[in-house]
Amino acid sequence: MGYRIGGIVRFYNHIHQSIAHPMTEEQKGILISTIKQNVQKIEELCEQCNVRPQNLPARSRVAYYYLKNFDEAQIKVGTPSEYPTAEPLLKPGFGEDKETSQLFQNLYAEMFNKTQPQIVVDYYPYSSVKSTIRSYGNVVYVRLSDVLKDAPNNVKKALAVILLCKLERVKCPLEQKRIYRNYLNTSQMLEAHNKIRKYRGEKIILSSKGHIYNLENIFERLNKHYFNGELKKPHLTWSEQKTHYRLGHEDSAMNTIVISKSLDHRNVPFYVVDYIMYHEMLHIKHGTTYKDSRRHVHTKEFKADERKFNRWRTAEEWLKHNRM
Ligand SMILES: [Zn+2]
Incomplete structure (x- = not known):
């Protein structure tokens, strides 16, 4: 069984981006204390859940050790650039969006004539605009990309239909797909998508041995x-x-x-x-x-x-x- 702490890999990537550019002594101080705070936070969360950092999933583990053993010499002090520096990112999670959970719940009742599961919707800072739906026992967990948090209601509704159809393995009405796709193609969303790809893209060492080349x-x-x-x-x-x-x-x-x-x-x-x-x-x-x-x-x-x-x-x- 894996336990995951949301945000570690994202924070770790954010640190990489920040140290790619020179910063002032003051920014350096803030960055280092932010890293220390977050390492402590990770350790506290691990303790609460009775897991050790070395038992975290691979990506989180790599990120944790990098942060834990962070080498301050990597930070270049100099004229700061226009790039953002690290800010505390391991804030408490977003939590359930009750209103959207209810929307999913109502749609489920409308669409399917069977026992209703409990549906819990929350947001996650994915590195692309994606959403997932999974059922565990009687509970269905839906995670929407956090950039969809302020999406108009008809878009959320369209996405809910798409995800519920996926969950129940039935064909999704084209109209709902179209509404959702059109929203993703608005300039505001395309921009948001580029931004999260840029700032949340992940960089994890996998293997140097390929199928053909080493x-x-x-x-x-x-x-x-x-x-x-x-x-x-x-x-x-x-x-x-x-x-x-x-x-x-x-x-x-x-x-x-x-x-x-x-x-x-x-x-x-x-x-x-x-x-x-x-x-x-x-x-x-x-x-x-x-x-x-x-x-x-x-x-x-x-x-x-x-x-x-x-x-x-x-x-x-x-x-x-x-x-x-
Ligand atoms: Zn090059």
């Missing part, structure tokens, strides 16, 4: 060939999801290179995976420079180095034609 071997080989074996090896991991736009990224705060799982495929030539890895390795070599207090990573020198890759042209060509 990132450890690739790193070692490239390190020897291009860097005299001098680059310090970071954590290497395939991404959790197949991403088609961003094929790799280097996170210096986390000391991690993430390569898109979409490249771990037999149709992808080895030199393409090599090339993406090489690019991320160059980020380690070149580091981040700040230009007008903005992050600047693909400098002229960076790009010149990139062209030293043996099959640079072939790899670029392949990516151009096969961008998945």
Whole structure:
């Protein structure tokens, strides 16, 4: 049985984003005390529930240990940028939305001629606009993305119909789907969606061993060939999801290179995976420079180095034609 404490991974990601940019001494102080408070809060919650932090689900556990052993040296002190810094995010949960629970309850009674379960609706800060419905015994738990909290009633009603149809495995009326979809396509919602993706996206180390390619071997080989074996090896991991736009990224705060799982495929030539890895390795070599207090990573020198890759042209060509 797993116990989860909502918000740990989100807080951890928020810390990463905050430390990617320089901050003032004062902001640094606030950030460090916020981390300490939240670590304490996590430990208190664990104790209340009689679990130890090492028994938390994998993502929360990784996040907890990172926060617990947070290295203050990672924080760059300097001119702050316009990016937001960390604020206490582990606030008490949102709790049940009684009104929306009642809406679901009423709709259930209207739609299905059978014993009514108890329905509990709450909100969760998912990293995308999604909602889930699950039944445990006689209780149905519905979690709506927190960005839907202020959605108009007809939209909530449409979503309720969609979720209840899913729960009961019946076909959902198209009209309700249309109402919900149109709402998601409003500019206000598209913007909210981008924002939560940006600030809540998760970064967790899974495995460097793929089905086809092993990132450890690739790193070692490239390190020897291009860097005299001098680059310090970071954590290497395939991404959790197949991403088609961003094929790799280097996170210096986390000391991690993430390569898109979409490249771990037999149709992808080895030199393409090599090339993406090489690019991320160059980020380690070149580091981040700040230009007008903005992050600047693909400098002229960076790009010149990139062209030293043996099959640079072939790899670029392949990516151009096969961008998945
Ligand atoms: Zn890059």
